[in-house]
Amino acid sequence: MEREIPYVVEYLKDKGGVPMVRVLGVDHFHTKSVFDCGQAFRFMPVSNTLHSEEWGGVAYGRYITVAEDEDGLYIYGVEREEFLRVWGHYLALDFDVSTAAEDILSRSDNEALRNAVRYGEGIRILRQERWETLCSFIISQNNNIPRIRSLIERISRELGESAECFDGMQAHGYTDAYSFPTPEQIVEAGVERLREMKLGFRAPYIYDAAEKICSGVLSLDEVGSAESTEEAARLLMTVKGVGPKVAACTLLFGFERDDAFPVDVWVRRVIEKYFEPPFDPLALGPYAGLAQQYLFYYERSLE
DNA sequence: AAACAGGCCTAAA
């Protein structure tokens, strides 16, 4: 369901001369929901007086921030060409959330699901970078979100390159920022170095993923063009430390496989709590992954 | 202090 960005888009500069994009009338995009629902680990709240909620982070080698008000969405540190080529898609502004949510609800009359969709109305599944997504969810296993964040930040700082950033972004929380290391940079660093960075038992997993990609044993292009989500998952699971859950997250968040349905402890809890026994994610349809994210975010909010 | 954190690997039935 990719399409042109169905919003009015303006290309402006802020008071500090920073190139920015304003997207008018965006629905289903609440910055906190998007960046804090557990799909992404590199965006953090930026405190300034411009917006109540502004989140900054690195993707595609650039530091940007995203904020909103009643008029629409603001993306700071981005020019027109790159917005059209990269960021509109990264932020999934070309995705019709309303239709997808309706599709999900049309397949189930489950009340918890209905509540979850309402609660997570502002969620959009980002279209993140493949390699970084794979590593992020390898790191996520048996781990908690603050530490996942700090580990990803640490290996980016130590092994990645300085991110691109427009002058004046200091007003948007920029101090310094680094892109996630490439497979080559991970291999170059070596397992011992990864251990020193406190990746623990995940160090050899990350290294194995990097090594398989560098040697050509695993191709993320092939994963992307696999016939089915199931086949794509099978390819990813050839990496040590990648099981069904990590594979599903990688596919949903990094490969636009909207039907991928990661089952973790929280989702298992939701299923047991609210659904009648033979639960089949396939029954939730082509956007089952979005449904999963609604359920996950909803259940965690109850804590 | 002991248990737990968006799992997965390995060994053993």
Add this chain to the structure above:
DNA sequence: TTTAGGCCTGTT
């Protein structure tokens, strides 16, 4: 084929 333990590290 399924099922326990154990795992790096940091926090509570």
